[in-house]
Amino acid sequence: MTTVVQLNHRKKPHPADDLSFMERRTPEGSGINYWMVDSTGAYEADCKRGMQLAHEYLSYIGQHPTAGNATLLGCIVRGMLERAQDGKIDGVAIGFLRSVNCAAMVTAMYAPEATQKI
Numbered sequence: 001m002t003t004v005v006q007l008n009h010r011k012k013p014h015p016a017d018d019l020s021f022m023e024r025r026t027p028e029g030s031g032i033n034y035w036m037v038d039s040t041g042a043y044e045a046d047c048k049r050g051m052q053l054a055h056e057y058l059s060y061i062g063q064h065p066t067a068g069n070a071t072l073l074g075c076i077v078r079g080m081l082e083r084a085q086d087g088k089i090d091g092v093a094i095g096f097l098r099s100v101n102c103a104a105m106v107t108a109m110y111a112p113e114a115t116q117k118i
Contacts, residue, residue, distance in 0.1 A: 013064050015072060019090050034072075035079030039090035051093025057096070058103050073100065 016022045016032045025031045037053065039046050057076070061069045080093040089097075108115050 013060075015060065015069065017037065019056060019060055021056075021076075032075070032106030034075045035083055035093070037083075037092045039092055043091040047095035047098075050092040050097075051099045053092070054096045054099030054103075058100065 016024045021035060021037045023033050023036050026031055037049070040049075057072075061072065066085075077097075080089050080096075084093075
């Protein structure tokens with residue numbers, strides 16, 4: 001009698017594959033572009049887009065609370081700064097950061113013990 005064991009070879013999630021605003025650089029192994037978002041120049045629309053991207057990011061890190069994702073926000077901010085024009089980030093980045101900050105404030109306010117574990 002033969003026993004067949006099927007292993008789940010599911011690939012680990014990677015933010016550059018899963019988040020719409022990131023991409024892997026080419027050639028393979030040369031890093032990640034952490035912030036691949038262009039501004040439309042319409043500030044209000046850009047801020048709304050940034051808030052949507054923040055929701056995407058927050059959902060992702062909530063589903064994948066890994067050590068690597070604990071440093072992801074810093075990489076995203078660095079990507080924003082690399083794309084900044086004249087040292088100024090655009091409305092998309094501002095909307096994103098505002099929403100992430102609001103999520104941090106809610107966590108600190110309603111679950112302060114969670115901030116002690118960081």
